[in-house]
Amino acid sequence: MTALAGLLRTRRSGGRITDAAPSDAELGDLLALAMNAPDHAALRPWRLVLLRGAARDRLGAALAAAQGATGPERDRAAAKPRRAPLLVGIVLRARPHPKVPEWEQLAAATAVVTHLGLLLHEAGWSSIWRTGPLLDAPPVRAAMDVAAGERLLGWLYVGRPDPGAPRGDRPPADPRPHLTVLAAETAETAETTEAAEAAGPVPGW
Numbered sequence: 001m002t003a004l005a006g007l008l009r010t011r012r013s014g015g016r017i018t019d020a021a022p023s024d025a026e027l028g029d030l031l032a033l034a035m036n037a038p039d040h041a042a043l044r045p046w047r048l049v050l051l052r053g054a055a056r057d058r059l060g061a062a063l064a065a066a067q068g069a070t071g072p073e074r075d076r077a078a079a080k081p082r083r084a085p086l087l088v089g090i091v092l093r094a095r096p097h098p099k100v101p102e103w104e105q106l107a108a109a110t111a112v113v114t115h116l117g118l119l120l121h122e123a124g125w126s127s128i129w130r131t132g133p134l135l136d137a138p139p140v141r142a143a144m145d146v147a148a149g150e151r152l153l154g155w156l157y158v159g160r161p162d163p164g165a166p167r168g169d170r171p172p173a174d175p176r177p178h179l180t181v182l183a184a185e186t187a188e189t190a191e192t193t194e195a196a197e198a199a200g201p202v203p204g205w
């Protein structure tokens, strides 16, 4: 098995994460590799925002405000970013391009996040991509410094995997329901071709 195959077999999102997190320098190194992702016209239409320590509470307060919650519900919403020591906010900064529609720029951004998740896994870290219904709420956008024209795609919650969390190989998925093979010709085209061949060469050709 190749190293990449091994990583893909054992990759899983980390719902349970402890308090250790990669340093900015380590994350920068991983990001430099993750950036080698398919990116039509090399627009790099994304940016990442790191949240550690009390900065997570700024986001927590914004989530609670956006939800309009009070009492214990407010506390629960505010505590959400505390579920990991490091949050990597993912921001799409798509721009008009004559050949690259927004969806392709979104695809490029998500490819970087996928790479980063795999690289974190290889380095022994755990991560999970989280979103929720409040990504576009003004208090959340403001807390994350998301500018007009940008779109918040959620956060990669990063930390050390909880020792009790599930790990190891996953049974390989069955790709067959997701795979078809396109024939070179449709039945209709095949009939026309057969008839044309039976009729022989076109006179004068």
Ligand SMILES: Cc1cc2nc3c(=O)[nH]c(=O)nc-3n(C[C@H](O)[C@H](O)[C@H](O)COP(=O)(O)O)c2cc1C
Pocket (backbone or CB within 6 Å): 011, 012, 013, 014, 128, 129, 130, 131, 132, 154
């Ligand atoms: C764009 C995106 C947003 C997601 N948002 C959430 C979320 O808000 N909450 C959550 O529990 N899982 C969310 N997930 C799913 C988890 O990241 C994870 O993929 C899922 O728990 C399955 O675990 P696995 O990756 O180990 O298969 C999201 C996944 C993607 C790709």
